Amino acid sequence: MDFSTLNTAEQAHMSRVIEKKQMQDFMRMYSRLVDRCFNACCNDFTSKALSSKEEQCVLNCTDKFLKHSERVGARFAEQNADMMSSQS
Amino acid sequence: MDFSTLNTAEQAHMSRVIEKKQMQDFMRMYSRLVDRCFNACCNDFTSKALSSKEEQCVLNCTDKFLKHSERVGARFAEQNADMMSSQS
Amino acid sequence: MDFSTLNTAEQAHMSRVIEKKQMQDFMRMYSRLVDRCFNACCNDFTSKALSSKEEQCVLNCTDKFLKHSERVGARFAEQNADMMSSQS
Amino acid sequence: MSFLGIGGNQGAPSGGVNTDKIEMATEQLDMITDVYNRLVESCHTKCISQRYTEGDLNKGESVCIDRCVAKFFEVNKKVGQKLQSLGPGATGGAGGSAFGSI
Amino acid sequence: MSFLGIGGNQGAPSGGVNTDKIEMATEQLDMITDVYNRLVESCHTKCISQRYTEGDLNKGESVCIDRCVAKFFEVNKKVGQKLQSLGPGATGGAGGSAFGSI
Amino acid sequence: MSFLGIGGNQGAPSGGVNTDKIEMATEQLDMITDVYNRLVESCHTKCISQRYTEGDLNKGESVCIDRCVAKFFEVNKKVGQKLQSLGPGATGGAGGSAFGSI
Numbered sequence: 272m273d274f275s276t277l278n279t280a281e282q283a284h285m286s287r288v289i290e291k292k293q294m295q296d297f298m299r300m301y302s303r304l305v306d307r308c309f310n311a312c313c314n315d316f317t318s319k320a321l322s323s324k325e326e327q328c329v330l331n332c333t334d335k336f337l338k339h340s341e342r343v344g345a346r347f348a349e350q351n352a353d354m355m356s357s358q359s
Numbered sequence: 360m361d362f363s364t365l366n367t368a369e370q371a372h373m374s375r376v377i378e379k380k381q382m383q384d385f386m387r388m389y390s391r392l393v394d395r396c397f398n399a400c401c402n403d404f405t406s407k408a409l410s411s412k413e414e415q416c417v418l419n420c421t422d423k424f425l426k427h428s429e430r431v432g433a434r435f436a437e438q439n440a441d442m443m444s445s446q447s
Numbered sequence: 448m449d450f451s452t453l454n455t456a457e458q459a460h461m462s463r464v465i466e467k468k469q470m471q472d473f474m475r476m477y478s479r480l481v482d483r484c485f486n487a488c489c490n491d492f493t494s495k496a497l498s499s500k501e502e503q504c505v506l507n508c509t510d511k512f513l514k515h516s517e518r519v520g521a522r523f524a525e526q527n528a529d530m531m532s533s534q535s
Numbered sequence: 536m537s538f539l540g541i542g543g544n545q546g547a548p549s550g551g552v553n554t555d556k557i558e559m560a561t562e563q564l565d566m567i568t569d570v571y572n573r574l575v576e577s578c579h580t581k582c583i584s585q586r587y588t589e590g591d592l593n594k595g596e597s598v599c600i601d602r603c604v605a606k607f608f609e610v611n612k613k614v615g616q617k618l619q620s621l622g623p624g625a626t627g628g629a630g631g632s633a634f635g636s637i
Numbered sequence: 638m639s640f641l642g643i644g645g646n647q648g649a650p651s652g653g654v655n656t657d658k659i660e661m662a663t664e665q666l667d668m669i670t671d672v673y674n675r676l677v678e679s680c681h682t683k684c685i686s687q688r689y690t691e692g693d694l695n696k697g698e699s700v701c702i703d704r705c706v707a708k709f710f711e712v713n714k715k716v717g718q719k720l721q722s723l724g725p726g727a728t729g730g731a732g733g734s735a736f737g738s739i
Numbered sequence: 740m741s742f743l744g745i746g747g748n749q750g751a752p753s754g755g756v757n758t759d760k761i762e763m764a765t766e767q768l769d770m771i772t773d774v775y776n777r778l779v780e781s782c783h784t785k786c787i788s789q790r791y792t793e794g795d796l797n798k799g800e801s802v803c804i805d806r807c808v809a810k811f812f813e814v815n816k817k818v819g820q821k822l823q824s825l826g827p828g829a830t831g832g833a834g835g836s837a838f839g840s841i
Binding site for chain 3 (some may be wrong): 764770773774779781784785786802803805806807809810811813814815817819820822825832
């Protein structure tokens with residue numbers, strides 16, 4: 272994104288907005304991650320305890336999701352930058 | 360949740376926020392409930408009228424969902440309380 | 448919806464709120480549309496280029512979704528109007 | 536004001552903007568948009584073929600959409616009646632009880 | 638204040654409304670509502686039969702719900718620990734990196 | 740400012756905060772976050788095995804993600820062009836017509 276049309280005061284304000292949003296986004300990511308890994312890994316409700324197999328699945332799921340998001344984010348930023356430069 | 364770090368004025372303000380949120384949550388719950396029971400019970404579109412079988416399904420679906428939510432809410436509150444007390 | 452209980456100043460305010468919301472709704476619709484047509488039409492990732500078959504699918508998907516939304520909107524407005532008149 | 540059979544009328548003072556009323560109307564607008572979006576989604580799943588070999592709605596899809604919307608409103612009415620028959624207490628668990636300990 | 642094991646306590650000034658704190662508490666409330674709604678959704682999918690031949694929860698469904706909620710909290714704890722062990726840098730890509738070029 | 744090919748530039752007054760512009764920028768931020776989250780979701784479904792026998796992305800998954808993101812942007816462009824060719828009137832039904840009677 273390009274905030275160059277904003278003046279200094281506006282950019283300072285946006286930085287605070289973005290900071291808050293990043294906290295919110297992190298919390299939402301956390302919540303969706305729990306949701307996703309729970310849904311993918313837990314299908315046996317004969318016990319309320321997490322089996323070691325389920326636990327390993329949850330840890331791998333968390334790990335893999337973060338790496339996935341990171342890679343998507345990197346490609347997303349590249350594509351976005353390409354689009355910006357082809358417009359101007 | 361624990362709002363003990365809020366002063367009296369802040370707690371009064373939060374009560375109003377919570378009240379509003381509960382109304383909003385109720386409306387959203389209503390809307391998701393219609394959605395869910397419609398999707399689960401209505402699969403025949405040779406007629407626009409609700410068949411008696413579909414109607415019974417919708418009523419059971421509503422009933423069961425409320426009982427389900429209530430039970431999840433009770434367990435959720437217990438687990439939350441456990442977590443709080445183990446932290447302090 | 449019926450905003451007849453609002454006074455002139457309130458109606459003017461609501462018009463601005465609605466205008467903003469329509470822009471937001473359009474952007475969200477756009478984003479959901481991309482999502483939907485991507486998910487329905489793209490299942491081959493041996494190449495990063497869109498095949499002509501995938502492209503045609505995306506165009507039809509966009510076209511059909513807009514016509515679908517329009518028809519749902521028209522029926523929705525009718526049903527809403529019926530309900531209003533049966534209440535008053 | 537009334538939303539899908541819920542809500543009621545209130546007198547409006549003349550002049551000035553009552554922010555509570557604006558907020559309520561805005562929430563109503565959000566709700567109705569949410570319902571409309573869910574309806575679009577549900578009827579799309581029920582009625583529209585995912586193959587997209589054409590851009591137009593065919594006859595079967597069009598008729599299905601009309602019935603889908605009508606049936607959705609019927610379901611909306613039944614669920615609303617059921618909720619009202621149970622009273623406010625019965626729905627405390629769904630949407631509120633997570634905050635029981637506040 | 639603490640949410641699902643995340644967050645900490647801050648002293649409160651007496652009198653007056655600290656809007657930052659209200660905002661934080663409101664966000665917490667939104668988060669906990671979101672988690673509760675996801676939990677309702679997940680355990681509904683895991684435990685409730687979609688045939689709806691009855692309106693009551695049967696014994697099997699009730700027991701399944703209890704275990705489902707307990708297991709969900711276990712998963713929540715494991716994911717939280719994993720995220721903390723990775724540190725703030727590792728999660729930059731998930732939620733933040735889209736804004737990398739600002 | 741520009742979002743995925745939509746939007747344009749406006750001159751900025753020097754000093755002071757233009758709340759309309761802040762609001763617009765905030766909405767843009769929300770939109771781009773929404774798109775990013777959908778992209779993460781879609782490419783996860785398309786590319787990542789749900790068995791989770793390992794925590795690393797394997798070679799096939801990594802390549803799939805790169806192509807998935809590229810293709811998603813292609814689809815985004817095609818849909819945007821289609822919407823523009825149809826003009827504002829054609830999209831009134833999708834997102835706006837529920838409010839037709841206001």
